Amino acid sequence: MKVVILCGGYGTRIRDVTDDVPKPMIPIGPYPILWHIMKYYSCFSYNDFVLCLGYKKDVIKDFFLNYAAHTRDFTITLGKQDSIEFHTNHDESDWNITLADTGLNSMTGARVKMIEKYTGKEDFMLTYGDGVGDINIDELIAFHNSHDKALTISGVRPAGRFGELVSDDNGLITEFNEKPQATGGRISGGYFVARPHLFDYLNKDEKLVFEKEPMNKLVENSEIMVYEHDGFWQPMDTSREYYLLNELYEKGKAPWVKW
Numbered sequence: 001m002k003v004v005i006l007c008g009g010y011g012t013r014i015r016d017v018t019d020d021v022p023k024p025m026i027p028i029g030p031y032p033i034l035w036h037i038m039k040y041y042s043c044f045s046y047n048d049f050v051l052c053l054g055y056k057k058d059v060i061k062d063f064f065l066n067y068a069a070h071t072r073d074f075t076i077t078l079g080k081q082d083s084i085e086f087h088t089n090h091d092e093s094d095w096n097i098t099l100a101d102t103g104l105n106s107m108t109g110a111r112v113k114m115i116e117k118y119t120g121k122e123d124f125m126l127t128y129g130d131g132v133g134d135i136n137i138d139e140l141i142a143f144h145n146s147h148d149k150a151l152t153i154s155g156v157r158p159a160g161r162f163g164e165l166v167s168d169d170n171g172l173i174t175e176f177n178e179k180p181q182a183t184g185g186r187i188s189g190g191y192f193v194a195r196p197h198l199f200d201y202l203n204k205d206e207k208l209v210f211e212k213e214p215m216n217k218l219v220e221n222s223e224i225m226v227y228e229h230d231g232f233w234q235p236m237d238t239s240r241e242y243y244l245l246n247e248l249y250e251k252g253k254a255p256w257v258k259w
Contacts, residue, residue, distance in 0.1 A: 001046060001048070001122065001123055001124060001125060001141070002048045002049065002050055002118070002119050002122070002124045002125070003038070003041050003046050003048065003049050003050070003124070003125045003126075003127070004049075004050045004052065004112065004115055004119065004124055004125065004126045004127075005024075005034065005037060005038070005049060005050070005051050005052065005126075005127055005128070005129045006052050006108055006111055006112075006126075006127070006128050006129055007022065007024040007034060007051050007052055007053055007054070007057075007060060007129040008022075008052050008053050008054020008055055008057070008102055008103070008104075008106060008111055009022075009023065009054065009055060009130075010055050011023030011026075011055070011130070013237050013238055014026065014236065014237060014238055014239060014242065016239050017239045017242050020059075021056060021059045022054075022055050022056040022057075022059055022060065023129070023130050023236070024037075024060065024129030024130060025056075025059050025060060025063065026236065026242060027246075028132075028236075028245050028246055028249050028254075029246065029249045029250065031071075032063065033129070033130060033132065033236055033245070034051075034060070034129045036132055036256060036257075037127065037129060037131075037132060038095070039092075039259055040132065040137075040256050040258065041125070041137060042092070042095065042259075043258040043259055044137040044138055046125065046137065047094050047095045047096060048095075048096045049095065049096065049097045049098065050097075050098045050100060050115050050118045050119065050124075051097065051098065051099050051100065051129075052100055052102040052111040052112070052114070052115055053099055053100060053101050053102060054101075054102055054103055054104050054105075054106060054111070055104060057099075057101060060099065061099055064097055064099065067090075067092070068086060068090070069084075071090050071092075072086045072087070072088045072089070072090060073086070073087040073088045074086045074087060075087065091259075098115075098118050100114065100115050100118060102114045102115065103206055105206055106206040107206060107207055107208055107209045107210070108208075108209055108210035108211065109202050109203075109205075109208030109209055109210035109212075109213070109214050110202070110203070110204050110205055110206045110207070110208045111210075112126065112198075112199075112202055112210055113199060113202035113203055113204050113208070114204060116199045116202075119196070120196075121196050122196065123144070123193060123194065123195050123196070124193075124194055125137075125141075125191070125192065125193050125194075126190070126192040126193075126194055127190040127191045127192060128190040128235070130235055130236050130237065131189065131190055131233065131234065131235040131236065132233075132234060132236075132245065132254075132256040133154075133156065133189060133191065133229065133231065133232055133233035133234065133255075133256060134231045134232045134233075134255040134256050134258075135154055135156075135189075135191050135227075135229050135231070135233070137191075139227075140152065140154060140191065140193060140227050141193060143225070143227045144193040144225075144227070147225050148195075149195070149222070149223045149224060149225045150194065150195050150197050150198045150201070150218055150223040150224070151192060151193070151194050151195070151198055151218055151223060151224045151225070152192060152193040152194075152224075152225050152226070152227055153188050153189075153192055153224060153225070153226050153227070154188070154189045154190065154191035154192070154226075154227050154229050154233075155186035155187070155188065155189065155226040155227065155228050155229065156186060156187060156188075156189030156229050156233040157186060157187075157229075157230060157233075158187055158233070159233075159234060186226065186228065188211070189229065189233045191227075191229075198218075201214040201217055201218055201223075202214055231255065232255035232256065
């Protein structure tokens, strides 16, 4: 089953972190968040990816075209052809990656429609290139296979906007959680699983937003099911979230790191 990842947006809300790379290439630790997402799927043995490119697509292309140079130590002797000696290894040699240009200004619905030729007539997974979580992919797919609807959405509980205080009967603070998971309603966290007839709801109009007209039509036709995820999920939309994810990674407390 292929994993389609939306990587083409402008990422305007996080420009204060960097304006040199597209948002999916902003790093968590030494690797882009896009790599973390792909690595997570790979932990469940899903290694066939389709990347929907747009804004600053050449940055993403260069990373994968020169993957060994970007991720490994090496020695190069200038003036000698093919004189590169790599000193470290990586575990991604079985990744198959299709880099598809889906337009600079295309919205999410158009981007998904444009890669229909790469997914064929099989079910496929779909997610955003700027959010990580510890969703059990095997359980997600098992749930998807339990119904015949066009789309399964991972329904997540977003992190709370404010810090959560826990105190004893005397008012003594016993616990403080900076960004607890909310206890209210769920939102779409990406990590979709789709059947081929999802494409019947899409077209290549660059203004088509997947989360609006197509999603509403799917709801109207009773074609969406939700997989409920109560664990960790966090997008990287702002500089605050960028620093949060990097702090989790640096402290060895990143819930999505299964490798």
